[in-house]
Amino acid sequence: MILLNQILQGALLGGYYALVACGLSFMFSVMRVINLAHGSLAVLAGYALYVLADRFGLSPFTGMLIVAPGMAALGWALQRFVLERASRAGLLAPVLATFGLSIVIDNLMFERFGADTRSLAPFVDDLAYASWALTDDIAIGKLALMTFAAAVIVLGGIQLFLTRTSYGRAIRATAEDADTVGLIGVNPRVANALAAAIALASVSLAGLFLGLRATFDPYSGGAQLIFAFEATVIGGAGSLWGTLIGGIVLGVAQSLGALISPQGFFLLGHGVFLAVLFARLAFDDFGARVRSALAGGRA
Amino acid sequence: MSLLALVNVQARHGLLQAVRGVSLSLEKGETLALVGANGAGKTTLLRAIAGAHKLSGGSISLGGVDVGAKPSYARAALGIALTPEGRKLFSRMTVEENLLLAKAAGRSGAFDIDAIMAIFPNLKARRKSLAGSLSGGEQQATAIGRALMTNPDVLLLDEVSLGLAPIVVERLYGQLEALKGSGLAIILVEQDLKRAMAAATRIACMLEGEIVLEGRAGELTREAIMRAYFGLRSSGRAA
């Protein structure tokens, strides 16, 4: 029963990871850029919400009405002034530039807020702790469920946006062939900037739930980036629903690992990530070898 | 004032001069066939007109307005549409999605999805299929349809018969006949001389980046075109 509870908690935790991974995965599939500043931006959103709550008394949920558009605008600017340039400056430039950016953001936050950890939980009464007890051993946290629901809504929403709207189509087409898309009247720079705005809006949501469910400090971005990356890779980069599955697998692995020891949480998470990565790479290799063998034995 | 006017257009690939001073004009309703060997600069010229390739010299005007500095999506909005060499469909999107994308050009006109389906009936059954799964003829039809969906004034067709079976090409050209009456100005790059001469009202032959022969389809003989194509000139270098 305790095991079942852990698995359930892990699955719900996966909702958070899927939410954090969403923006990273989306940006990668559309713009082929892995934004190393992703985690730092989520933490930035968390701090913004904290300031709004602490200084102006806005509940974090209300604060999102300001922070989400703000982060979307930041995404737009990021694409126009950094990522676009970086894609033109060479293969290594996007990684180097976004890493430099993450250092800047992390340390500016440290400068402003210091090393103390913060949390948004105090601003939402007892939401962070409330839960429904199903049985003696199994309880579902209200916040965890809310996070999971948010992840499903965001992922589904983005999916619908991409498939059903003209802007979504434009983004998908630009991702496939930015040169040709201009020929039929789509401005690829606008399409990419829009995609970045959407990605960062989802990042702000991740920041909200990060702050609600846990504490954060200026250097928490690295961990969020790693979790987002692991969830994306486990689920298969390029598929939004895969990201949800990846998040769940990661969350469950971590929760089971936590049963063994405090470090087990991270160890099993990283371990499962590497195992899935290894399996996928070996599979791809194997598949390639089988294909070439079938094609006539050319190495 | 011509619908489309090119004056001394030059374009490069790195250091290689692909288009060296091409001047031509196009009126409403004309179909100009651009012929020439591989590497003559035809594709580069079409891409330069559509805005997908930067000019290194000269000017391009649409309806008297200089569009040389405008990016491709702006030119699509002004009425220049290119069906690129190799079709370049968005293979992970359906035929319908490929066509609907073109509405981004923001132009109204006779061409909507139903009209495209009417011109290319072979696409009706494939409307919801992924573009990557289509046959060569269907892909070409979709690519042309996508350009038409922008309701252009000038349609540029780059090698539409490439890689297609003769019977498919026959059907395609039959379908293109329907366009000629609509007032659309067309520049058509075609390697098959016979087809080019049959489909076009005017013919221009390119060689090494320059136009070496130009005239009305009825006035030029096949022999004259072939000599220009291969660069056989009776007197030294052409202008």
Next chain:
Amino acid sequence: MSLVPSVKRWTPASRVAVTVGIAALAALAAGPALFGANAVDKLTTLFIYVILAVMWNALAGYAGLVSIGQQAFFGLGAYFTARLADAGLPVYATLGIAALGAGLVGLGLSAFMLKLKGGEFAIGMWVVAELAHLLVNLDTLVRGETGTSLIALNAFTSEARRADNYWAALAGMALSLGLVFWLLRSRQGVAIQAIRDDEAAAEAVGVRVAASKRLVFTLAAFGAGLAGALYLATATTFQPHAYFSPQWTAYMVFMAVVGGLGTFEGAILGALVFFAIEALFGASGVWYLVGLGATSLVFALFFPKGVWGAIEGRTGLRLLPIGYRLIGGENKQIVASATKSA
């Protein structure tokens, strides 16, 4: 000039530079006798930075592999040193063995990690670093974040320790520079630069891409491990979170990007610049780090060839005989050089 062009590897400038370099290394060996304690310490740190810079630059600039996780090997080098010293081996010998150990770990990882590309590889290496950090923390010797000390060093007097650290770092730096230089001059080096410029084309020409990348990756792991071991010798305490911190990668990125990615001279220049900046601003706390990140960002976007790249571009100066030049022939201009992409 003869009508037949000849292929040369050395330029007058490179002859001078290499001679000066070797002389400088020899002169530096006299450091502990000539300089005061503070200067010796500072130079030791500089040597360690040079190792980090040259190795990371080789990995990213030549093999095209941007790793945000080299701190994995930095930390492992230090950890292995602590463990081996604890087991009773002579301290300064452990440095070399620990570095080899880090290199072996790198070799093992390469089979797997090198299948990743671009940003995936970058973060993937960071995950490896985190994992290494966690695993090291499990060691009872290390006792989690409490860490341990290189007690064996207490056997030396502080002067002897300072001098020995200095010479070890100097030797480590010379070895690292020598290894990378030799690698770049060799056929493998040409292969690696071909991979950097165009992997698909290199493979088409017959370059064994996977083997070349594995070589550079392993060498970089060895180098980072050596740097970590040397750093432990100077710092004497081993707290995992200080060694496995991505901050080290931030330093490596800065040095490589500012100095000039993919240039040997750039790596050394980057280390010197970083050293100077740290000396001047290191005490400014986070603004210093903000500056490092911002500078890396700006250079990555606007000056991809770094400071050395700018110098090389203006003057055509090449201080190291890597690559080939065509001299002479009917056209007296220097026709081709294999070190840089267009």
